[in-house]
Amino acid sequence: MQPSWVEKVITVITGILTVIAATALTLMMFLTAADVFCRYIFNSPISGAMELVEYLMAIIVPFSIAYCALKKSHVAVDLIVDHFPKNLRRICHFLVIIPSIGFILLICWQNYLSIFDTYDSKMTSAVLLIPAYPFLIPVAIGTLLYAVIMLVQLFGSKTEEASHGAI
Numbered sequence: 001m002q003p004s005w006v007e008k009v010i011t012v013i014t015g016i017l018t019v020i021a022a023t024a025l026t027l028m029m030f031l032t033a034a035d036v037f038c039r040y041i042f043n044s045p046i047s048g049a050m051e052l053v054e055y056l057m058a059i060i061v062p063f064s065i066a067y068c069a070l071k072k073s074h075v076a077v078d079l080i081v082d083h084f085p086k087n088l089r090r091i092c093h094f095l096v097i098i099p100s101i102g103f104i105l106l107i108c109w110q111n112y113l114s115i116f117d118t119y120d121s122k123m124t125s126a127v128l129l130i131p132a133y134p135f136l137i138p139v140a141i142g143t144l145l146y147a148v149i150m151l152v153q154l155f156g157s158k159t160e161e162a163s164h165g166a167i
Contacts, residue, residue: 004156006152007152007156010070010145010148010149010152011070013145014066014067014070014145014149017063017066017067017141017142017145018063018064018066018067020059020063021059021060021063021064021067024056024059024060024063025056025060027056028052028053028056028057028060031046031049031052031053031056032049032053034046034049035049047127047128048125048127048128051125051126051127051128051130052128052130054125055125055130055135058135058136058138058139059135059138061139061142062138062139062141062142062143062146063138063141063142064142065142065143065146066142066145066146066149069145069146069149069150069153070149072153093154094154097150097154098154100150101147101150101151101154104143104146104147104150105143105144105147107139107143108140108143108144108147111136111139111140111143112140114136115133115136115137115140116133118132118133118136119131119133
């Protein structure tokens, strides 16, 4: 079956966010290695390295969750549900996904509101004085994309085989 235009757009957006997350992870890896090297060789750690790692994690995690949702790679325990009849499995899947989407959208909405609160409070990091609000934006974007992916997968998969593969 040919993917719809919505699925193609989601795949492209998720791909872009995945590249951003992978780049942030690479930067975090090199920064941590350089910090450890400078700490043990020169007895002088990189100032603010921990803050930068924390901010990079705020990019990596939400963008990676969207990719994980797209590939349907989240951990699932199907020990009991796999033995249910096909129709009961679909009902269980629906009863789990709908509240999950609501919860994820609630997280997205609260992060969206938190961006403005953090901006208004002028919150910055302690050492490098980097504003905190831009690093809440990836959380809102990643959770919104995650909810959209789950909606598309919920209403887009017509067969049992499609519910276990990627979009």
